[in-house]
Amino acid sequence: MLSSLRTLWYTFLHLFQRNVTVQYPEQMPYLAPRYRGRIVLTRDPDGEERCVSCNLCAVACPADCISLQKTETEGRWHPEFFRINFSRCIFCGFCEEACPTYAIQLTPDFEMSEYIRQNLVYEKEHLLISGTGKYPEYNFYRVSGLAVPGKDKGEAEHERPPIDIRSLLP
């Protein structure tokens, strides 16, 4: 008897608590930048594609839903195609963890529903954004040893100028 009354009392008290229901989609919920939603490919601070098609996202993907092909322009690696099958993606974020260049990032956007499943297959032109995403500074080719347009050998961070192999100096 007492227990029943107490339950009614608690229920009654809820009338005076703050409403937690969000009126989505009229009212958008706040999602942290680290939320794992739609995947994007970002660009480096110079505006070039960050993805070097190293295939690490693809191999990290537990759903095997990322496929890409490497190609090369003047020493710079980039993907010829980059495809994510979002109908298989589980938004685990492993691809982002694996990416050595901060190219692939998960965003707080989750509104990706489609009536036709084929439309869930995103190609590079659907994935590539214009900005740097969550990591504004990083530029992989400024750190790696490859020579690319605009950065010759020895011009990367923490590099000495190329050795003159015909020099006898120590």
Place this chain on the structure above:
Amino acid sequence: MTKFTVDGEEYSAKPDENLLQACLGAGVDLPYFCWHPALGSVGACRQCAVRQYANEEDKTGKLVMACMTPVAEGARFSVADPEAAALRASVIEWLMINHPHDCPVCEEGGECHLQDMTMMTGHTTRRYRFTKRTHRNQDLGPFIKHEMNRCIGCYRCTRFYRDYAGGRDLDVFAAHDHVYFGRHADGTLESEFSGNLAEVCPTGVFTDKTFSAHYVRKWDMRGAPSVCTHCGLGCNTTVNERAGKLRRVLNRYNGAVNGYFLCDRGRFGYGFVNAPARIRTPRARTADGALAAVSRADAIARFAALLGAGGRVVGIGSPRASLEANFALRALVGHENFYPGVSTREGALLQLIAGILGAGAVHVPSIRDVEQADAALLLGSDLPNAAPRAALALRQAVREAGFAPSAKVEIAPWHDAAVRTFAGDVRNPLFIATPAPTRLDDIALDTLRAAPADIARLGFAVAACIDGAAPAVAGLSADLAARASVIAQALLAAKRPLVVSGVEAGEESVIQAAANIAAALRARGKSGALLLNVPECNSLGLALMAQDRPGFEAAFAEPPALVIVLENDLFRRAESVALDAALAATRLVVLDHSESPATDRAALVLPAASFAECGGTLVSAEGRAQRFYPPIIEQGDVREAWRWLGEAGHAAGRGGCGWDTQDGIVAALASALPCFAAVARAAPLETLRIAGNRISSEPHRFSGRTAMHAAQNVREPKPPVSADSPFSATMEGYYGKMPPALLPFTWAPGWNSAQAINKFQAEIGGALKGGDPGVRLLEAGTTAALPYYTEIPAPFAPRPGMWRAVMLPRVFGDEEQSARAAPIRERMAPPALVLNEEDAASIGAAPGEMLACELGGGIQHLALEIQPGLPRGVAGVAGVAARAHALPGWIRITTAGTGAS
């Protein structure tokens, strides 16, 4: 066997091994860089440090380098010792100091020995905060990409390229941490073994440029054990595929055949498989005379109708098609209508070779046997161009003379730098008798430049010197007699003498002379070996199958009603005018993988699978039958030639075409032709299951399964089932201890690079676990004897105004399939007519001038090249393999300006 202890566990090793080799053989993981099983130890990288204890009481011990420490009976070591482990971690940290932050953009990433060893030592965080040294790269040609920043200075590349393969144009420059491995200037690497640098280099300094053009990671490719189809040696390869495209060819270790190395023709000649000129659908001649695509069923019906139309049906086989395909054609048309698809001249040489080797009276050496020869004679064969991998083995054979004197002062054979320093120029005798200089001349004891007839006379004279019963050569010049006597003495003094010749020698008499020498050695009780090289991957198999059949030109003596041509461009093998006329008078069905002049003239063209899309068996020059498997599982109309032939035969109501599986046709072949009875043992049956599973053909981390095909259809296709092999088409299945003929890729936990092969070897650098793949068809019996050939040619006499044209083989371009690959085409030199300087002066032509000569039913315009060594009256013809059927022969040469006559 020597017993030794590592961390309290007892292992055994062969007594002449070093500790590193012994540890790897015993399954103990120990990091290393500079050591390579084929190159030996130099102790340069200090990576394989272990602690050695003097005896059971010794608790202190000392740090030693495992690769420089012989395994002594009862020796005690510790790999896990903390100080040794700390030293190894330090060494790799030092090596990594200058290593760039490149792994994501490095072709070696994911199969990198440096990555594996770094993980093995546990060095995971960089502490070095200062600047890295950098280097400029070089353009090393169409095969190899150079990225010097990644170098860790292990010296493996120069040790392989210079010491092992005899190359001259790759070296080390500068000093201390500036050392630079490259050429003196940008330029194409000259050695035909440059591709091995990509596998020898423990990191990504040298990588495969052709692979980089369509690069995917190692774990993303399906692999299949294959056999190289670009010469007659049958080197084992691993072929990788992704998304229906052939990505690369890698060496597949076979202890008896190619060991760790391939030549560049085999490694980079695969481009024809991906070429747009591939035939992918059946094509039939329409009423207006054009070829139009037809359906598979329609093609079979048309083929059956042609077969059923009556008249004589002739089948022309192919030395580049598998035994199965040739056998299917033979079964379809009958043995009396089956012709080997080689030129009349080459057919005669091949039948001679098949007869000599098939008699069972001489030992046919494997490439490993060639490496162990202690005296060799190269008779008429430019081996470095015709069969490069055998020439590489010959180079090792010459060098092994240094082992015996070194052993006297207790230097073990694996002690590479010490053996080379101590032995100096001690060499096993190698004699070379060829018309033109070869790339083995630098290590030959004596070289003779002569016309084929004189080379044959030398060979006959050597045989006569060895055994008095052999026919003597009348009228031998004093010079040749002296040389013959020296060669005979050297061969007789050797324990394992070797005679090498081959189809490239051009004349039957040269091969007969080589056979006489082998027979003479046998008569004197020596266990000599005779290697007779053949030009194509199944030349010997075809010759054994059609031993009593004449060349295909005989098929046209009376016009046949229908000619079926199997994977063959006949226009490379006969005079085109006569052939054109003969083919115009008959109906022609061609089965091939690429377009050729033969397919242009066919009434029906059927898309046959290349080596990358079907399985089959090839017989190498050693007489080793080896099975290859397809990495590409074909979904379209491209099918095995034997399937097309079998189905058409079945539809036409012909008996004896009832095979529908690979095993079925192999069993039919083995029962129909006794000489191929052993072929069924070349590889396990397709019903093989390990732990109830097929063998996975893709690595377990194969990625992108659900996205690769999503652009076409988001619903994933059902994985194809490979009906003709024990492989699964996916990553699902068994991977582990397996029959060595089936190894689809090499991987072991912690070993992602090609060096993982040590986990599959019964002995490091020796045979694979379960025995080396393939089955030898030609074993020498104890009683069989070879009669001496007695037809000794007359000495070569130049004819006024004429030249004896001989074929000078070239590595790149001579072989039909690889010559379709773009990187190989880049290495092909323009065709040339080669004369010595006096002959060139006599016709008043300057080097580079265009000369005309009639060859193979057409006028050839060739640039003059001067070759001082060439004998007078002999003209070398290089780079026109399609006209080789007319060689050797007498030609007239005119300067092109004065008009071709």
